[in-house]
Amino acid sequence: MKKILVLLLFLQTFFISVSVTKKSISAEDWLSSWNNEMKIKIVNYIDMVTDPKNPGFIPESERFAVFDNDGTLWAEQPTVEELFIIYYAKKMTEKNPSLKNKHPFSRINDFYSNGKFVIKDRRIFDELVGIVHEGMTNKEFQKTAEDFFRETKYPGLNVPLEKIVYQPQLELMDYLRKNGFKVYICSGGETDFMRVISEKYYGISKEQVIGSELVFEYNENTNIMVRRSKLYTDNNGRAKAENIYHRLGRPAVFAVGNVRSGGDIYMLRYSQASEYPSFQLLIDHDDEKREFLYTEADNISLKWAEKYNWNVVSMKKDWKQIFPK
Amino acid sequence: MKKILVLLLFLQTFFISVSVTKKSISAEDWLSSWNNEMKIKIVNYIDMVTDPKNPGFIPESERFAVFDNDGTLWAEQPTVEELFIIYYAKKMTEKNPSLKNKHPFSRINDFYSNGKFVIKDRRIFDELVGIVHEGMTNKEFQKTAEDFFRETKYPGLNVPLEKIVYQPQLELMDYLRKNGFKVYICSGGETDFMRVISEKYYGISKEQVIGSELVFEYNENTNIMVRRSKLYTDNNGRAKAENIYHRLGRPAVFAVGNVRSGGDIYMLRYSQASEYPSFQLLIDHDDEKREFLYTEADNISLKWAEKYNWNVVSMKKDWKQIFPK
Numbered sequence: 001m002k003k004i005l006v007l008l009l010f011l012q013t014f015f016i017s018v019s020v021t022k023k024s025i026s027a028e029d030w031l032s033s034w035n036n037e038m039k040i041k042i043v044n045y046i047d048m049v050t051d052p053k054n055p056g057f058i059p060e061s062e063r064f065a066v067f068d069n070d071g072t073l074w075a076e077q078p079t080v081e082e083l084f085i086i087y088y089a090k091k092m093t094e095k096n097p098s099l100k101n102k103h104p105f106s107r108i109n110d111f112y113s114n115g116k117f118v119i120k121d122r123r124i125f126d127e128l129v130g131i132v133h134e135g136m137t138n139k140e141f142q143k144t145a146e147d148f149f150r151e152t153k154y155p156g157l158n159v160p161l162e163k164i165v166y167q168p169q170l171e172l173m174d175y176l177r178k179n180g181f182k183v184y185i186c187s188g189g190e191t192d193f194m195r196v197i198s199e200k201y202y203g204i205s206k207e208q209v210i211g212s213e214l215v216f217e218y219n220e221n222t223n224i225m226v227r228r229s230k231l232y233t234d235n236n237g238r239a240k241a242e243n244i245y246h247r248l249g250r251p252a253v254f255a256v257g258n259v260r261s262g263g264d265i266y267m268l269r270y271s272q273a274s275e276y277p278s279f280q281l282l283i284d285h286d287d288e289k290r291e292f293l294y295t296e297a298d299n300i301s302l303k304w305a306e307k308y309n310w311n312v313v314s315m316k317k318d319w320k321q322i323f324p325k
Numbered sequence: 326m327k328k329i330l331v332l333l334l335f336l337q338t339f340f341i342s343v344s345v346t347k348k349s350i351s352a353e354d355w356l357s358s359w360n361n362e363m364k365i366k367i368v369n370y371i372d373m374v375t376d377p378k379n380p381g382f383i384p385e386s387e388r389f390a391v392f393d394n395d396g397t398l399w400a401e402q403p404t405v406e407e408l409f410i411i412y413y414a415k416k417m418t419e420k421n422p423s424l425k426n427k428h429p430f431s432r433i434n435d436f437y438s439n440g441k442f443v444i445k446d447r448r449i450f451d452e453l454v455g456i457v458h459e460g461m462t463n464k465e466f467q468k469t470a471e472d473f474f475r476e477t478k479y480p481g482l483n484v485p486l487e488k489i490v491y492q493p494q495l496e497l498m499d500y501l502r503k504n505g506f507k508v509y510i511c512s513g514g515e516t517d518f519m520r521v522i523s524e525k526y527y528g529i530s531k532e533q534v535i536g537s538e539l540v541f542e543y544n545e546n547t548n549i550m551v552r553r554s555k556l557y558t559d560n561n562g563r564a565k566a567e568n569i570y571h572r573l574g575r576p577a578v579f580a581v582g583n584v585r586s587g588g589d590i591y592m593l594r595y596s597q598a599s600e601y602p603s604f605q606l607l608i609d610h611d612d613e614k615r616e617f618l619y620t621e622a623d624n625i626s627l628k629w630a631e632k633y634n635w636n637v638v639s640m641k642k643d644w645k646q647i648f649p650k
Contacts, residue, residue: 008618061530136396137572182532205386207507208575218566220591223598232571243542245463245550246557247572249520249531266545273548 030175033168038318041311042172046278049253056277058253060180065254066210066244066267067169069187069194072283073202075154075164077292078117081189083155085125086111087148088132104128111134117155133214134229138192143226145196159323163199168319169256173202175308181254186210186244188236188263191226210247211235213268236263241270250274258283262300268310287315290322356502358493363643366636367497371504374578381602383578385505389508390579391569391592392494394512394519397525397583397608400479400489402617403442406514408480408618410450411436411455412473414450437488444481458539459554463517466552470521484648490526493644494581498527504643505553506579511535511569513561513588517552535572536560561588575599583608587625592633612640 031039032035049058070076089108092099099105105126111117111125119125134143154164173183185194185204191211212235215228235243244252244267255271257264259282271278282305285294296302305312315322354557356364384617395401416434417424424430429452436442436450444450461469479489480499498508509530510519516536523529540553560568569592571576580596582589596603607630610619621627629636638646 029585033536061524064532191571192574199386207389207572209574213571216567216570217569218563218591218595220563220566220594223594225567225595225598238543241545242541242550245541245543246516246538249517249534266543269545270543273550294476 003149031168031171033171033319033321035318035320038311038313042175042279042281046175046256049277050179058276062250062253062276063176063179063181064177064248064250064252065173065181065183066186066252066256066271067173067183067259068264068267069185069189069211070258071260071285072187072256072264073165073185074168075157075291076260077156077294078119080117080154080161080164081188081193082125083117083152084145084148084193085116085128085132087152088144089128091144092132099119100161104131113283115155118283122236130229132229133227136227138216138227141192142196145193149197150308157323162197162201163323165324166319167321167324170202170324172203172256176254177203182207182208184210184248184252186235186252186255186267188212188234189239191235210243232302236261238262238266240267244270253278256281256283257301259285259301260294261297262296262298264300265304268305269308272308280305280308281313282310283313283315285315287319287322291315354573355503356496358496358644358646360443360609360643361636363636367500367604367606369399370579370602371500374602375504379469383601386475387574387575387578387601388501388504388506389575389577390498390501390506390508390583391436391511391577391580391596392498393589393592394510394514394536394586395583396610397512397589398490398494398510399486399583399584401585402619403444404487404514405479405489406518406621407444408442408451408477409470409473409518410453410457411442412477412486413469417457429456430566440480449457455554458552458553461552463541463550463552466517467521470518474522482648483586487522487526488648490649492646492649495527495649498529499582501579502528509533509535509577511560511565511577511580511592513537513559513565515539516560535565535568561586563591565589565592576603578603580604580610581606582626584621584626585619586612587621589625590629594629594633597633605630605633606638607635608638608640610640612644612647616640635640 003098031042048054049054051057069072072078086108089105093105104124107124110120149161152161152265153159154161157164176183183204185198187194189211191213194209194211195206198206198209214230215230215232217226217228233239233243251270251274253271253274253276255268257268268280268282282301285292336612356367373379373381377381392398395404411500414430418430429449432449442636474486477486478484479486482489501508502506508529510523512519514536516534517535517540519534520531523531523534538557540555540557542551542553558564558568576599578596578599578601580593582593593605596605607626611619
């Protein structure tokens with residue numbers, strides 16, 4: 001019975017791809033930075049799940065999309081969160097110059113070499129992460145992160161941070177929302193950090209951000225929430241699937257991640273546990289000229305993409321334009 | 326400066342209560358099961374925060390309401406979740422009769438005395454909780470909970486479970502939604518359990534339920550999520566404030582809890598940390614005839630209500646009708 005349904009859905013998809021699709025695309029081109037091959041696949045899927053007469057129809061209340069952030073919605077060489085840690089550690093030494101000669105602050109300048117940001121010593125970096133977050137109130141954190149986003153340029157590309165988001169993904173998220181999808185971030189990045197820009201950069205409200213989280217401690221006398229440098233959840237790998245269920249109570253049907261560490265494979269795979277037709281996109285960073293070129297040591301994301309029939313986006317081939325103009 | 330603002334807001338509230346309010350209430354009576362005194366307070370608040378010309382205006386994206394569930398949205402003598410545990414333990418013995426004579430299943434009948442449900446031995450009950458949840462898939466759990474809700478009558482009141490929700494709260498939630506609020510549950514009850522009925526009973530979608538949560542384990546081969554009988558978060562007391570911040574990234578401005586154990590005080594208090602005007606409702610179970618009568622040993626919820634100026638709802642005095650007809 002299930003096999004028949006799958007076959008029907010497949011046939012349906014096939015028919016759409018030769019008939020309905022062209023109409024939808026030419027009617028209003030929401031995905032103008034996408035080249036045709038991948039665009040047709042996306043539009044076919046959306047046409048199917050939003051058509052009440054189609055057996056693959058998904059009720060609007062069940063239309064959830066999850067996007068990883070680093071390397072999926074914006075560049076990650078280096079990750080913006082890593083830049084923030086060094087930014088804030090520097091701010092701390094400006095306020096309190098005596099820190100400058102103390103470990104690990106004495107090592108801050110190691111993170112730059114010929115104008116490039118590099119984490120040579122992950123241990124030192126992790127020590128800074130702990131110090132930076134520990135004991136900050138959520139308001140201080142928001143303020144500091146806002147300052148950071150205003151003041152920082154992305155190394156290598158030398159542009160403000162709002163210019164490192166991927167234009168095709170902005171279009172895709174708008175297109176999904178236009179079709180009744182609730183768009184969530186599901187990233188290894190820290191939730192509160194992404195919340196500072198999620199609305200402004202992506203149109204995603206704070207409550208629709210799922211990320212790694214620190215332990216918070218609430219004090220009812222001061223009515224203040226304080227951040228502890230202890231992880232409450234590390235939203236990577238398997239935890240992405242689990243946290244999607246924690247937050248949404250069902251799998252998201254549309255899932256988008258990227259090649260780098262295998263961190264998104266469980267999130268992509270889990271979307272296939274939905275009772276509805278699902279769609280997976282895996283971004284491959286293969287564009288040395290316009291963005292960055294990197295691969296995975298074990299190639300696990302691409303292997304799973306093949307095994308489970310996910311759509312692999314070649315940035316080089318599938319994206320007409322990468323960054324906003 | 327802050328004091329002046331507070332004073333202005335207070336004066337504003339005063340003016341509204343003698344002028345605008347009557348218009349709003351008579352215009353459309355959304356809170357028909359509420360008596361006038363408390364209704365006016367609620368309507369005044371909503372009029373203030375939805376009026377763009379009022380200094381207390383809250384942008385729609387920031388309008389969040391949180392409701393506790395047990396004793397706030399439905400009756401809790403006993404809690405429905407406790408009934409479910411015994412229901413499921415019984416089902417297990419029906420499937421596997423050899424369990425009947427084994428501890429703790431041999432004790433199931435202890436939970437009923439003269440047709441009343443009572444937890445005499447909390448230790449035995451907690452053992453059953455562990456056994457019931459451990460290793461169930463999320464789909465099995467949903468199915469079982471759906472069966473339970475269909476088959477069960479509430480002891481004492483002898484009505485189906487959908488008849489133990491509070492009519493005034495259904496009206497209040499609709500009224501809030503009509504005014505641009507996103508209504509969340511924030512309860513000590515288990516999230517997945519409440520999700521089974523949150524949409525049907527309250528119009529609250531699954532992703533807007535915040536509750537206690539078990540650890541989930543995801544298996545990518547079977548693509549199945551399994552429940553472990555270990556707590557991931559116990560959403561009571563201070564954790565309610567912390568989990569609201571985890572989930573929403575800011576305090577909710579409208580918070581509703583009830584007297585019983587002090588479990589809602591931090592949630593109510595935390596709403597006052599918002600930068601916007603906030604509103605707190607504490608339900609007092611003082612209606613022996615129509616519902617139940619119970620108080621708190623240490624009276625902490627009522628003490629805090631007085632200290633922090635929360636609105637205390639007397640079910641006897643403030644609610645014309647308690648259950649849906």
